[in-house]
Amino acid sequence: MNNIIQEVTDRIIQRSKVSRAAYLKKIEEARRQGPHRGALSCGNLAHGFAACGKEDKSDLRSMTKANIAIVSSYNDMLSAHQPYEDYPQKLKTALNQVGSVGQFAGGVPAMCDGVTQGNAGMELSLMSRDNIAMGAAIGLSHNMFDGTLMLGICDKIVPGLLLGGLSFGHLPTIFVPAGPMPSGLPNKEKARIRQQFAEGKVGRDALLEAESQSYHSAGTCTFYGTANSNQLVVEVMGLHLPGASFVNPGTELRDALTDAAARQVTRLTDLTDNYMPIGHIVDAKSMVNGIVALLATGGSTNHTMHLVAVARAAGLIINWDDFADLSKATPLITRIYPNGSADINHFSAAGGMALLFKQLLDAGLLHNDVNTICGQGLERYMQEPKLEDGELVWKEGAQSSFDTDVFADIKKPFKSDGGLSVLCGNLGRAVMKTSALRNPICKLTAPAVVFDDQYALDDAFSSGALNKDCIVVVRFQGPAAIGMPELHRLTPPLGVLQDRGYKVALVTDGRMSGASGKVPAAIHLTPEAFKGGLISKVQDGDLIEIDTSTGNITLLVEEAELDARENASLNLTASHQGMGRELFAGMRSTLTGSEQGACSLFVEQDRLDQGAL
Structure with missing residues (x-):
């Protein structure tokens, strides 16, 4: 293991000793309540499954079959989330096929910075993360569930779902991506036309045409911004199925991975012998792994706030010095726009997630003694999902880069540090x-x-x-x-x-x-x-x-x-009124500083932890 990465991990563990212990105690107490439907009164339970079909009602009465919560950020305006429209029914069908039940527990908002950029609505963007966390928690609070499937992609949605999921850290939780749109107008050309517009050399019609060719279909935007950084980090933290992050929407492989995620979460519940809740997956080592992967790929700086907040939700204290020291130890091995001209589909073609895991593991830059939704260790994540005769299988992934302009060998990185x-x-x-x-x-x-x-x-x-x-x-x-x-x-x-x-x-x-x-x-x-x-x-x-x-x-x-x-x-009155901004005054007043995650959720928890110290 790289000495610097080990040292950073050790100091996070030491720094978080009290708060992590309190978190683990909290989720163990939640677990001891057993399958939560058993804690509900008959009237409560009847309300909880009133809309279910006869077979599902029977299964939920038995208390022996898993009931899986589905929490989704679906809306059909935003390309990244539009594919989620039919996911709940797909997931329910897959769950039924293995003798379990799925219920749509709740939806959370999903706003797009690309739409609100430079407009008043953007001032709600960061705060939407905490709103999403609370929305997810409300959905899970019905006390009906043995596990969770989280459906989210973009900027604040995945961090918000992580925050909400970790507040129910005793529940097994799998994140279910929908994948990036196919490649459109090359990023270098898009950037050129944007700059020409800024100089007045081309008009709005040319700019709109370029943007429309870039963002042209269902799926996540293909540049390596916060949305795709989310997917990469969540997979490296062991919360996706191996290779699930960047499979395009509407493909047979995407559908097979979605079904497999539903089946997998049922194997992790407390009704089985393989209990693995999200609170036992997200620990200091998995957080460090996520940061290292982010740095190795030149990912979004938004995560200098989001990952701080996510760590805090799991009882872990991370700061920017940790990021800086990890950056010194982590070479930059990909060039994905805006760090290069390639997009996320090119990254996948050059070797993708399987090669990223292999390179970082071989170099001693990732902790391998971690829990994932697929068991202990990260070896499974060096494999790629494939379809063989209609069946989903995992095969050995790339052993070296297919395009060294996009994906460098870690022994010859683009930069010696994470940038x-x-x-x-x-x-x-x-x-x-x-x-x-x-x-x-x-x-x-x-x-x-x-x-x-x-x-x-x-x-x-x-x-x-x-x-x-x-x-x-x-x-x-x-x-x-x-x-x-x-x-x-x-x-x-x-x-x-x-x-x-x-x-x-x-x-x-x-x-x-x-x-x-x-x-x-x-x-x-x-x-x-x-x-x-x-x-x-x-x-x-x-x-x-x-x-x-x-x-x-x-x-x-x-x-x-x-x-x-x-x-x-x-005088900021104008920025605190209109476009719904007046509704967020209370949240805005409690947001911590950016190095503390710009978060409104842990004011009471910080007070309790300080008392414990």
Whole structure:
């Protein structure tokens, strides 16, 4: 085992000793209640199966057959979730075939950052994760279930379902993906047209045509943003069937994997001899495995928040220093857009998940002594699912890359590290995804150009005011301010400035996430401006230094001058009203900082853990 990865794992275990013990105690107490239908009164149980068919009612009365909850993020507007429309009935049929019952326990919302990007609805995006967690918990709270099938794909949905599932950590839980859409317009061409539009060289009709050719059918978007990062991380954590993540929708293999997931969860319930709940799968080692795989593939920086929150739901304490140290030990071995021109289908063709497991295991970068939904260890995950005469089988996966421009040999990686830097200095702490940068080392000292919202940058860009070396500061974008929307609309104009030869970077207490690209972006800055972080004192022309080689982010202004300045303030009333945002005031007020997961769910649990300490 790699020494650094082992050291990080050991310190997470030690740091989490009290909170993990409390979590395991909680889920063991839940387990001891037995099959929960047995704890319900006759009236409760009658309500719980009133709508079932005669056979299912009989099975549920017996208390000897598994009842599996189905929790889904289906909606038919969003391409990634549209395939889930008929999954509940498929899963119920598969469950019935092995003598079990499935009930649709509840639906959770699924919003798309791609639709809300740059609009008011995006300010609900991050908070939707915690809403999804609570929705999943409400569905499971009926006390009727022996296991769970979670149906979710995209940005906040999978982390939210993980949070909800871990609150019922005594239940076996399998995540059921739907797969990415087939490849469309090449990513490099899409990025080129976006940048031309930003420069005014092409019109909206050309831009819309390019976008429509990119996002063209049912399935997950094919670039390697948060959605596909979710799928990869969940599989590496042992919560998917081997090779299930990136099989396209509407294929026979996809259907076979969906049926197999239903059958598998029944083998893990407390009614069998193979009891394996999600709370025993998600531990310090599996969390480290997920982070390592994320870093090795240049995945979404959103997970510097999501995985912190998910770990906390399992009684584990993870911070950005853990990410930074794991990044130093983990080589970058894939190039998937925005870290290259290939998409997730190209990654699969080049070797896919089976090769990723093999490379990381062979290099001692993954813990193999972990629980998964398929048993102990990760050897099964080096196999690929196939159909032979209509039957689902797993065969030995790729032993080496079929395209070394997309998937490198781990002995000759694209980069020696995972391409994630944690920056510290008087401005606070931030993360930067360096894996997509033209030069992996960013050293820049330049004057600040300060904006209090993302839209003001458009006018400055159009007027030519940004035609210079500069560090663009966009503040009041943090969790407590406006829910931390993603700021991808900034990427095209900043990319244009970079192509014009200017040295530019971004500093923000907001997010850029999975599509962070060639522009150096110090994101998730904490403490945020709204809570009095030093970013609120930055003025136009102040020099800022960013240096990923030293991990430094510093406002180069004398301390006495800073002491004399007042924190900037901003009336955010307009961002707290309309588009449903007023309904989230309570949640916004309890969100933790970005390094603590930007989460509203553990205020009471943190208090209890502090008391235990």
